[in-house]
Amino acid sequence: MTRLPASFTSLYRLFLRTTSTSVLHHTLATRNLRHLWRSTFHDAAKVIHHLQREPPPPPAVKEELESWLSIWNDRVDNTLALLHNSSHTRGLSHQLTRNLALLVHHEYRRVSEIKYPAWNPQLPADSKEYQIRVPAKSRTETRRDAMKAISDRALSAVSKAVRMAEGRDGIILGSMAVKGKLKRNM
Incomplete structure (x- = not known):
């Protein structure tokens, strides 16, 4: 596989540094925030590799990919401006980056608290131990579910607002894909 151009890797490094300064180097x-925007850069790297591939893509596909990459570059420039502004002021842009970081953190915690059964090689694959038990709900759990439904509706409103802001201002606010270790029942 060919190497990415130096301009792309330096843009990514600049983005990493700017992300750190935008939240005052809070680890x-x-x-x-880096986790939030990593997939965006991964998609752009795939497009660049596709453009560099031998034999080159057909002219129509190449033109479409170059157009996508041009729009992506403009959006990343606008996002870098937002992060730079966030690092120098404590206004709306700083609140936005802080809240994005908190949203990613709490979404990761919410997903990682789902408990899955641990694998036991001595048991057959269809053992009852691997069935996820659904206990009867208490009153507090019913209330909690109602609050979760309200929270989900609120997050869908936030996601709509994020998509509108990305479209109107030409910035990238990232996308979340939770990876990593999930808690297991032992």
Whole structure:
């Protein structure tokens, strides 16, 4: 596989540094924001590799990919401006980056608290131990579910607002894919 152009890798490094300064080098917030935007850069790297591939893509596909990459570059420039502004002021842009970092953190915690059964090689694959038990719900759990439904509706409103802001201002606010270790029942 060919190497990425130096301009792309330097843009990514600049983005990493700017992300750190936008949250005042707070380690957890920096990690969460980097995680939020990593998939965006991964998609752009795939497009660049596709353009560099031998034999080159057909002219129509090449033009479409170059157009996508041009729009992506403009959006990343606008996002870098937002992060730079966030590092120098304590206004709306700083609140936005702080809240994005908190959203990523709490979404990761919410997903990682789902408990899955641990693998036991002595048991057959269809053992009852691997069935996820659904206990009867108490009153507090019913209330908690109602609050979760309200929270989900609120997050869908936030995601709509994020998509509108990305479209109107030409910035990238990232996307979340939770990876890593999940808690297991032992």
